[in-house]
Amino acid sequence: MPSPRIALATSAELPDLDGDSRLLLPSLERAGIASTCLVWDDPAARWEEMDMVLVRSTWDYWNGAGRRDAFVAWAERVGAKVPFWNAPEVIRWNTEKSYLRDLEARGAPVVPTxxxxxxxxxxxxxxxxxxxxxxxxxxxxxxxxxxxxxxxxxxxxxxxxxxxxxxxxxxxxxxxxxxFLRSIAQEGELSIIFFEGEAIHAVRKVPRSGDYRSQPEFGSVVGRAEVTDEARRVAESVLTIAESSFLYARVDLVRGLDGALRLIELEVTEPCLYLGWEEGAADRLAAAIARRLRG
CATH class of the missing domain: 3.30.1490.20 (ATP-grasp fold, A domain)
Incomplete structure (x- = not known):
């Protein structure tokens, strides 16, 4: 029996994926899954030949008029033919940050907006x-x-x-x-990574001195972090409220003006999963993908 084939969706700027996502490739191979990288808006890409599509480094869909709509349309078109994770309806919901308004209305502790x-x-x-x-x-x-x-x-x-x-x-x-949350300058942003609803690991991103942006491209300091009981409780409550079967999710938490942990982002479209920060994380994601392929 031939190996199942999975397409890792990426962008033209990162045709071979970002560095963190590339860590998944040997894990997929060890799991007996053949993988290939395809650019999401490449008209020549043959998605229908794949057994699954996994959204990864599609980090250009917000850059330009109509790009987000085109990206969502692509996900829905391909997802109608091929198993697609996270699901196209999740992509539509999560690629416009008004989803935070939806989560807050349902009781999630979102940063006031x-x-x-x-x-x-x-x-x-x-x-x-x-x-x-x-x-x-x-x-x-x-x-x-x-x-x-x-x-x-x-x-x-x-x-x-x-x-x-x-x-x-x-x-x-x-x-x-x-x-503006001054706590970000002191303790940064906590990102908890989940595979199939289970917390796998976490990283803390602290902005460089004088900045407030926690992304590594702006010079933040990224380090492995423990998931406290408080953080786990808040993150799991967000996923429960979201009511979706995510293959992967990243819950980004910050300390609010009231001192409580609050959700600043629920990343379930194409988040960096910081696979390199936790030994075995890539293997665990590959195993979760294999289970979805079998299912």
Whole structure:
């Protein structure tokens, strides 16, 4: 019997995957799974010949008008023919950060957020932020990644600049306004990685001095972290509320203004899974993929 074939979906900028995702390749081989990398928007890619599609380094779908819609359409088109993880309906939900609004409405402890839609004025939304006591905020688009388009700004000192930035982002879609969390500078962001609902490992990303962005490309310090009972409880509650059978998930937590752990992102589209930070993590993901292929 031939080995099952899995396509690892990536982008034209990373045709051979990002470095962390490449760690999965030998684990798949040891699990008896043949893998190939295909660029998600390559019209010549033959997805229908695969036994599964795994979304990995598709880190360009937010970059340009209509790209997110095209990405979601691709996922739904391919997912109608081939087993696809995470599922296309998850991709549609998770690629626009209004999913946080959905989770909060269902009881998840989300970082407080104000939402600027097409029917609202930036000045009014920012005024509500001041009413909440947020002197310093982060303004960012709801379709983005890696802090693209984000601005940290003091409303009490430069309200006009904040309004201008929010209004400049508005043509791209919904805009988010969140309080700047000073705790990020001290303890950073905790990312807990789950495979099939089980917490596998965690990393902590602490921004470099003077910055607030926790992504490694901005010079943050990344280190392995223990999953405390508090963090596990919060992260598992988020997954329970999400009510979906994720193959993989990354729950990103920060310490809120009230001192409690809060969800800043639930990454279930194409997150970095920090496989290199936990011995055996790639093998465990390959084993989970093998179970899905058998099922």
């Amino acid at each position: 104000l939402w600027l839609g097409p029917e609202e004025r930036a000045a009014n939304v920012l005024a509500r932020g001041l009413d909440e006591g947020w002197s310093e905020v982060v303004i960012k688009p709801a379709v983005s990644a890696g802090s693209e388009g984000a601005l940290r700004i003091d409303l009490t000192r430069d309200r006009a600049g904040a309004e201008a930035h929010a209004e400049a982002l508005a043509p791209r879609g919904v805009v988010m306004v969140q309080p």
